[in-house]
Amino acid sequence: MTERVWVVLAVGTALAAFPHVSAAEVYRWVDAHGAVTYSDRPQPPSEVVAPAPEPVSVRKATPAAPPVEPARTGPATVEELLELSGLKAQLAGIASRLAGQLQPTQGQMSLKDQTAVDRILARAVSHDKIYALVRDELRRDVDRVRLEATVAWLRSPVARKIAALEVASSEPATEQKIGVYAAGLKANPPPAPRVELLQKLDWISGAAETSADIVAAVTRSVSKAVSATSPPAQSLRPGQIESRAEEIRTRVSESIRQAQLVSMLYTYQSLEDAELAEYVRFSASDAGRWYNARMHKALVSAVGGVVERATAELVRAVPPERWTRAPESTPSKAQ
């Protein structure tokens, strides 16, 4: 597999990995009447026939069933934080997408190599691995007061409803639904106050920033692992890897932000503006800022670490040149 392919792969992985980000590119334009429209494809010459989302004002509140509240027996813990926030459940989707993106395309390599890759990915990119890294990172620097405040918020009905929606949205099958939803936004754009509220939420929580940093972390990790097995003349120095990661981060930031907005519009459809405003208020609080910053760090570090170790194993087991093999032709019976 060439280095270029690896980098493209890395970006794809991170885009698909973050729960709020659709892998599809999102376009935004303003029509003659000043209305802002979002879509997953450029503005078509004529009207798009796509299923229209229900108007926000009449949307039915249909969140996934909130998890059963665990019995509280002592001070809040990092495990409880991960459980209540829904992140523990979301990590399953993240792991599966990461592994899927690191998979070679069908026929790209021999059956034997493919089996080796499958075995490594199943072991190295698992929910348990990522969860353990996130948990350990969060445990490193626990601020008891802020942790308690955050858990108290997460136990509130609104936060539980939000967590359930985010978990539902993180399932791989949702990607396609978001694509369809995005297409429908052209005919039925969201109200401006809703967009403003979600942009504010993204600004304060740093969700798009986390996605962009994951892109950079995956790029960095893959480059490091591949570089370590390359001949000296072809390997990249740490500074070069850093520059490349930063360059890619800058390049994808804006499209991530756009995709983030569409994804949030989809995920929180059933929330009232007042509920979203509450979410924004918590995110802007001291505890909310602490929680978002710690989660950001833990997620970026965990995904980067898992990808680096998995990629290192993959290129050791199947050297990069064996990732570009042409598909085998079916032997002819006449031969």
Add this chain to the structure above:
Amino acid sequence: MKAGMWAIALTLLLAPAAAAQQRPAVAPPSGHLERAQAEFQAGRYAEALEEARRAADSAPTSVRALTARASMAEFLGEFNEARTFYDRAVALAPDDPGVIYHTASFAVRVGEYDRALGLLDRLLALHPRHVRWLFQWAPRVAQAWLLRENPSLEHIVQIKIDILTEKGDLEQARTLARAYAIVKADQNYCGEAQAKQQASAGRDEIFKAFRLATLGQPDSADCIWWYGQWLSDEGYVRLGRLMVLEGTRVTPLAGNKESGTRYVRIRLGGDRDVPKRAEQLFLIARQRYLRDGDLEGATRLFDEVIRLAPAFARPYNYRAMIAWDLGDREGALGWLQRGIQADPDSWRTHRNLGKLLDAVERYPEAETHLKKAVALFTDDAGGRLALARVLYAQGKYDEFVKETRGAVGFLANWNDQVPEVRAFLEKFERWGPGAALPPAPDPHVIIGWNYD
């Protein structure tokens, strides 16, 4: 000197000897020189030097081989080796103009001016008597023709002008340039140079035009100042300093005088001496790092520069860059701190250290150095944006807004709108502090202040 020019020089050196030259008959070393040339043209300079070494080792009395080795060693900053092999070549072919010319150029490069002048006299002595007489005594009107007919004479004059300029005797350099019709009275060299710059002519062409302006129009303060800044950017800090000081002396405007004085203090190390050899090694080290990716060779040369000129801030910055490149963050910080100890007024070093400390999230220290950078150079909009970022990271939002507005306002005058910074500020003012740190782009709006 650019690689292309060196390729030409090397080709000349490797070409068969001129008929007029008398040198010992030595069989050229088979293949090594051709391979050296091929490696050089392919940009594999270290390999080219190795081949040139083999050529000289296998034919120690071949002037071509010795000179090729000397040239390659000079190109890569191996000055002791270059000196040894130029000397051997001159000893073997004392009347070879090509060898003498290259040896003289090398002597200028390492600041051995008297030796260079002696070699130029030898070069002159190789010309026929009547040519020498005309060169010495003919009126100015005949000199242009004479130099056109004898290009080697123009080389002699140009090198002598450079020597006089580098020694700080600009008046004598100008006299010489006029005497040999290198510049003519009543010609607007400065206007021509500025026109070339506006027309985006080639870099070398613009550079030569400003040099002529400096020689031909002693009152053209703006052009002299511009030439000095260009030299500084390129790394010719000695000549750059002389030119900036000259432009500062000549300008009638008090503001420009203040600016010129500050420029020398914060960008060119004030009156800290940088020996010519150190300056040239620095230039080559930078090329070996940035152009060739030769970290090992560059590191060795930068270390030599620091040994020769411990108060010269630039090599510390490059040692830091290499350390960072190798993933050694603490090492990079250490080199920059040493750079500041060497020259506490080095704007670039404070700026680099501030940005590096920001990258490793040591914000209070970053603030100290970025504040110093901005105090040293108030028009540094990129430094101000970097300062705004570390202020924001520490929750000093009022100061963040003040610095950001200052930078954005300044950049608007230069038609650089930094839209990402404006968008961030707008969101901050609408929604309060966000999770991400503000962007701190480094706009390149001021010529002469963005390269070190």
